[in-house]
Amino acid sequence: MKRNVRIDRKLNISSRQPDAKVKQPRSVWKQLIRPIVIFLALALLVYAVVASSLFRIAKVEVEGAVTVSSEDVHMQVQNVITSSPLTQNIIFVPTGKISEELKKQNYQIAEAEVKRTGLNSISVKLTEQKPSILWSSGNTLSVIGANGHAYDGEITQLMKDKLVTVVDSTNLPVKKGEKVVTQEFVDFVNAVHEQLPNKGIAVAQYQIGDSTTEILVKTEQGYYIRFDTTRSVEQQLQDLSAVLTQLKKTGKKPSEYIDLRINGKVFYK
Numbered sequence: 001m002k003r004n005v006r007i008d009r010k011l012n013i014s015s016r017q018p019d020a021k022v023k024q025p026r027s028v029w030k031q032l033i034r035p036i037v038i039f040l041a042l043a044l045l046v047y048a049v050v051a052s053s054l055f056r057i058a059k060v061e062v063e064g065a066v067t068v069s070s071e072d073v074h075m076q077v078q079n080v081i082t083s084s085p086l087t088q089n090i091i092f093v094p095t096g097k098i099s100e101e102l103k104k105q106n107y108q109i110a111e112a113e114v115k116r117t118g119l120n121s122i123s124v125k126l127t128e129q130k131p132s133i134l135w136s137s138g139n140t141l142s143v144i145g146a147n148g149h150a151y152d153g154e155i156t157q158l159m160k161d162k163l164v165t166v167v168d169s170t171n172l173p174v175k176k177g178e179k180v181v182t183q184e185f186v187d188f189v190n191a192v193h194e195q196l197p198n199k200g201i202a203v204a205q206y207q208i209g210d211s212t213t214e215i216l217v218k219t220e221q222g223y224y225i226r227f228d229t230t231r232s233v234e235q236q237l238q239d240l241s242a243v244l245t246q247l248k249k250t251g252k253k254p255s256e257y258i259d260l261r262i263n264g265k266v267f268y269k
Helices: 028-051 070-081 095-105 157-162 183-199 233-249
Strands: 059-063 109-116 121-128 131-137 140-145 164-168 203-208 214-219 224-228 257-259
Touching: 059 070, 070 095, 070 121, 095 109, 095 121, 131 157, 131 183, 164 183, 183 203, 183 214, 183 233, 224 233
Parallel strands: 059 121, 131 164, 164 203, 224 257
Antiparallel strands: 109 121, 131 140, 203 214, 214 224
16 A cells, blocks of 8 residues: 655745845045045135135224214224224124224214125214203303213304203313213203293203202292202102192292202202
8 A cells, every 4th residue: 555655845944134235435535535625615715704805894984973083983993893803804893892982982972883884894873972951160161961971062052042051059160071970960950951841930040069969940930949860850840749739729839949859758948
């Protein structure tokens, strides 16, 4: 009898993956030449921007100089520009620093607008301090700018008509360019002068003594008002209105003074 014999054959299948693609070594161009070319290109670009004359500031235009010397302003700008090789470049020129230096060195300047106007030029537009009050000391009448410095300019009749005149009873001399009072004092005096007519008060004279922290306002009604120039104008004027209203209700008028210098209190006679 013939026997059926089954022969099992095991397939020997390898599990090994195909060989990975072997990484080729980088070429000389990628390893060495390209970085050098990129470095040289960047170096040339930096040179063109910083060191070449193409962007070096060659022209400074000054506008608005009236009482201040345009030649002095030009020299002061050049001093900032030439302080380093980088600041001579139109891209890196410190416009803000130039503006601050001009205002610091020239009391006449209120604002200095510095702009780049081309590849190698800048413009400086000045706004000078405006006359704000007149200062009478002894036989001298001086103009005081908004920043409190004695103004270097001619006193016109229009100034005498429009500006407040403050009389210094100490008769101390005033030099042009000297800081006579603070900007806060100038603002205080002008605010009082603007608002007193709304209270029905006509001013005959503004006067100070040994200190500018107080000001004496002589009225045409015959009495004077004392203000503290370091306190709020609005608060003192509110106190003034309150005492004038109270006096009017009782049919009285101040005969000598109204003193507003103490916070929360008003003295009158």
